[in-house]
Amino acid sequence: MSKIHGMMDVGKRSMMNSQTALQTTGHNIANKSTEGYSRQRVELQTAEPLGMGKLRIGTGAKSAAITRTNNPYLEKQIQKEQANLGYLEGKADAMTRVEQVYNEQMNKGLNQFSTDFFNSFREFANNPESLATRTQVKETADHMTQDFARVNKQLTEIQRDLDQQVAVQVDQVNEITKELASLNEKVQMVEASGAPANDERDRRDLLIKQLGQKINIRWAEGADGNVTVTAGQNALLVTGNEAKRLDVKSTPAEGAKGEGNFDVFYHNSERSTAIRVTDQLNGGSLGGLLEVRDKTINGLLDQVDNMAYTLGSTVNELHQRGFDVYNKQGATFFELPKELKGASANLKLNEAIAKDVGKIASAAQRDAPGDNRVANAISKLQFEGVIGDNKATLDEYYNSMVGEVGIQTRRTTTEQDSQKNIVNQLKNIRESISGVSLDEETTRLIEYQKGFDASARLIRTADEMFDTVLNLKRM
Amino acid sequence: MRIADKMNFDQVNATLGKNRTDMAELQNQAATQKKLTKPSDDPLAATRVLQTRTEIEAGKQFLKSVGQAKNFLEYSDQSLGELAEVFMRAKELAISQSNDASASESTRQVAATEVEQLFAQSVQVGNRKQGDRFLFGGFRTTRPPFDANGNYKGDSGEMKITINKEAQVAMNMPGDRIFLGKSVQTPSGTTPPTPGENRDPKVDPQPTHGNDPAVRPAKIRAPASRFSTPNEAAAEMKSADGEEPNNLGESWKTKGTNVFKVLSDLEIALRANDKQSVQESLDHIDEALAQVVIARSTLGARAQTLTSAMESLQKGQVDAKTLQSNLEDADTFELVSDINKTESTLKASLQTSGKLIQPSLLDFLR
Numbered sequence: 001m002s003k004i005h006g007m008m009d010v011g012k013r014s015m016m017n018s019q020t021a022l023q024t025t026g027h028n029i030a031n032k033s034t035e036g037y038s039r040q041r042v043e044l045q046t047a048e049p050l051g052m053g054k055l056r057i058g059t060g061a062k063s064a065a066i067t068r069t070n071n072p073y074l075e076k077q078i079q080k081e082q083a084n085l086g087y088l089e090g091k092a093d094a095m096t097r098v099e100q101v102y103n104e105q106m107n108k109g110l111n112q113f114s115t116d117f118f119n120s121f122r123e124f125a126n127n128p129e130s131l132a133t134r135t136q137v138k139e140t141a142d143h144m145t146q147d148f149a150r151v152n153k154q155l156t157e158i159q160r161d162l163d164q165q166v167a168v169q170v171d172q173v174n175e176i177t178k179e180l181a182s183l184n185e186k187v188q189m190v191e192a193s194g195a196p197a198n199d200e201r202d203r204r205d206l207l208i209k210q211l212g213q214k215i216n217i218r219w220a221e222g223a224d225g226n227v228t229v230t231a232g233q234n235a236l237l238v239t240g241n242e243a244k245r246l247d248v249k250s251t252p253a254e255g256a257k258g259e260g261n262f263d264v265f266y267h268n269s270e271r272s273t274a275i276r277v278t279d280q281l282n283g284g285s286l287g288g289l290l291e292v293r294d295k296t297i298n299g300l301l302d303q304v305d306n307m308a309y310t311l312g313s314t315v316n317e318l319h320q321r322g323f324d325v326y327n328k329q330g331a332t333f334f335e336l337p338k339e340l341k342g343a344s345a346n347l348k349l350n351e352a353i354a355k356d357v358g359k360i361a362s363a364a365q366r367d368a369p370g371d372n373r374v375a376n377a378i379s380k381l382q383f384e385g386v387i388g389d390n391k392a393t394l395d396e397y398y399n400s401m402v403g404e405v406g407i408q409t410r411r412t413t414t415e416q417d418s419q420k421n422i423v424n425q426l427k428n429i430r431e432s433i434s435g436v437s438l439d440e441e442t443t444r445l446i447e448y449q450k451g452f453d454a455s456a457r458l459i460r461t462a463d464e465m466f467d468t469v470l471n472l473k474r475m
Numbered sequence: 476m477r478i479a480d481k482m483n484f485d486q487v488n489a490t491l492g493k494n495r496t497d498m499a500e501l502q503n504q505a506a507t508q509k510k511l512t513k514p515s516d517d518p519l520a521a522t523r524v525l526q527t528r529t530e531i532e533a534g535k536q537f538l539k540s541v542g543q544a545k546n547f548l549e550y551s552d553q554s555l556g557e558l559a560e561v562f563m564r565a566k567e568l569a570i571s572q573s574n575d576a577s578a579s580e581s582t583r584q585v586a587a588t589e590v591e592q593l594f595a596q597s598v599q600v601g602n603r604k605q606g607d608r609f610l611f612g613g614f615r616t617t618r619p620p621f622d623a624n625g626n627y628k629g630d631s632g633e634m635k636i637t638i639n640k641e642a643q644v645a646m647n648m649p650g651d652r653i654f655l656g657k658s659v660q661t662p663s664g665t666t667p668p669t670p671g672e673n674r675d676p677k678v679d680p681q682p683t684h685g686n687d688p689a690v691r692p693a694k695i696r697a698p699a700s701r702f703s704t705p706n707e708a709a710a711e712m713k714s715a716d717g718e719e720p721n722n723l724g725e726s727w728k729t730k731g732t733n734v735f736k737v738l739s740d741l742e743i744a745l746r747a748n749d750k751q752s753v754q755e756s757l758d759h760i761d762e763a764l765a766q767v768v769i770a771r772s773t774l775g776a777r778a779q780t781l782t783s784a785m786e787s788l789q790k791g792q793v794d795a796k797t798l799q800s801n802l803e804d805a806d807t808f809e810l811v812s813d814i815n816k817t818e819s820t821l822k823a824s825l826q827t828s829g830k831l832i833q834p835s836l837l838d839f840l841r
Contacts, residue, residue: 119536368614403522406514435479442836
């Protein structure tokens with residue numbers, strides 16, 4: 001036998017279920033645009049029926065759990081692809097800046113300045129007696145050395161900027177790991193009570209993706225629901241509710257890294273010494289930035305230095321064999337830096353020549369103001385193989401440098417584009433599974449509202465039934 | 476497939492973003508009229524553009540050099556023309572004064588005075604300047620190569636002008652060759668020229684080739700000039716004209732004709748009223764004249780070389796510029812049609828985007 005009380009109970013529970021469902025729908029609608037949100041559903045189950053002899057009378061429904069709709073394997077794949085994208089973004093970002101240093105499509109660059117320099121020697125050879133041609137040689141040499149210095153300076157400036165970017169990203173990594181640690185704690189706490197920690201998990205998934213985009217990580221979720229995150233090979237960033245810190249410091253040159261550039265250090269604990277992890281960071285945007293900063297730019301600097309040094313020493317060699325207007329053996333034309341490293345920044349026209357262009361030597365013998373053999377020989381250097389095992393001309397050497405930069409930039413940006421497409425497609429799939437559809441939610445809204453109405457009607461019916469029962473006696 | 480709202484909006488964002496980027500890129504090309512605005516647009520083309528630009532710039536300089544050298548040569552040639560006239564006149568005088576039919580002691584005295592002036596005129600020609608530079612002083616271009624007595628103060632240097640990547644052409648002829656008959660020294664000094672024949676060893680022995688003689692030696696020497704170290708370059712630099720050009724040809728000096736001596740001999744003979752010597756001097760005058768003519772023909776050959784070098788340089792310039800334009804300039808027609816295409820794509824995606832962000836079920840509920 002059923003009871004009116006039971007009916008009331010069923011109605012009440014049903015109303016509460018509807019309310020829960022309505023609120024969850026509201027939650028979904030509100031988080032329609034929240035990054036990383038997975039839509040949630042109230043899992044309704046039939047409540048335990050009552051046994052009455054041969055009858056088992058239903059007692060309505062109960063809200064068993066609120067779950068999120070999510071495909072963890074897809075999330076993992078997105079995380080991986082997004083990490084690749086981060087790396088390519090970091091690299092492309094830095095490369096497009098490096099490219100500008102070598103862009104001679106719009107501005108004058110080393111290619112033109114060195115042509116001007118050699119041309120000035122040709123003009124000088126045409127008329128070695130003239131002060132004007134000598135002055136021109138001086139001017140073009142000056143411009144060329146300045147442009148060598150410009151390339152050097154711009155490249156090192158990019159390195160400095162990249163340092164700053166590295167510092168900012170490391171800060172962001174620290175922020176993320178801190179939040180991850182606290183989310184670990186929350187997830188564990190919430191789930192201890194048996195309810196899935198939907199929102200916390202969504203947020204945690206999102207943060208891991210963001211972290212992976214910045215730095216190469218490996219991560220795994222333990223049985224206790226905590227994720228453990230390792231950066232590089234062994235920099236344990238998050239364990240349980242604890243986050244370890246990374247920081248940056250300017251350090252002397254080491255390996256590919258240049259003097260004064262930032263190294264990334266890992267602090268296992270406040271007391272232990274920091275461990276250098278720069279070389280382990282080869283993924284995420286940090287990996288991209290570090291690669292360009294240490295490998296690409298330092299490689300380019302070496303090449304420019306080599307070019308400046310070779311140019312300076314070969315020109316000097318010839319110039320010193322000549323004689324100037326005072327019938328003196330030619331001085332060094334360039335003040336050659338002591339060492340190859342930094343030669344491009346330090347190559348300068350000899351002070352004495354800058355002051356007195358008469359000291360530029362064009363003659364191969366004394367007492368021959370019209371002798372242009374040295375000037376001719378120097379001008380011919382432009383087309384001689386003097387660099388790279390004496391196989392390439394200076395022009396070829398520089399042009400191939402430009403080509404290399406162009407190819408690398410192009411490859412990185414194309415790869416970045418296609419990687420972006422991949423990530424977008426995956427995200428699309430993710431949205432189709434976990435994303436909120438307003439149509440869907442609206443339908444639910446109506447559905448649960450109707451359910452709510454009907455449940456209320458049930459209670460009223462039960463109430464009327466009570467009235468009927470109570471009025472039995474008066475009649 | 477289940478479509479979530481976010482997908483629509485993301486897609487609209489992505490397509491519009493891509494279309495706008497394409498459009499901006501094309502507009503940039505249209506504004507600059509260049510399809511190559513940075514090396515990564517086309518790395519290979521970018522390096523080739525740099526190459527051709529170097530070629531164009533160097534070519535401009537070569538053209539300038541050739542022009543200057545040509546001027547110098549032409550002026551030298553013109554001056555030598557005058558010298559030839561001097562000797563024509565001397566020859567006339569010598570012929571007319573070499574017999575007694577038309578000449579006498581007094582006419583010889585008059586002729587002697589004229590020869591004296593011819594001598595001075597020759598010295599003047601020898602000291603001819605272009606701008607501040609003496610034409611016939613070899614490397615010593617800043618002071619007169621001849622004194623009043625015809626003594627040579629210059630050297631035997633030849634100023635070589637680079638006319639293209641490989642070749643050089645001498646733009647001057649040192650005075651000792653023209654006036655003193657000194658043979659040009661060969662670098663090794665082992666092959667003295669045929670006596671009495673003042674041929675420029677650089678002139679192609681078979682001029683029938685029609686090639687420019689002076690450019691040939693340069694071409695032949697080109698492989699040798701591909702030095703790999705500055706040392707070799709310097710060695711070549713030195714050997715180009717020998718260490719001490721003045722000493723090298725010393726022993727051959729006598730084999731040529733000293734034009735001043737010819738004139739002064741003639742003058743002496745006239746003054747001495749020595750018919751015999753005057754007659755003998757005719758041969759020397761012819762030799763001197765031949766010497767000048769050979770020098771002029773050498774200069775002419777070089778000028779010829781320069782002219783053809785100039786032509787090929789100009790052609791090279793045109794070719795290089797065409798290549799450069801092909802590599803970096805935007806094809807306007809293609810560009811405009813691309814812009815139109817992209818524009819219509821952009822419009823289409825704007826339109827469909829409007830449809831994508833359609834009203835949802837919410838809009839139909841009252």
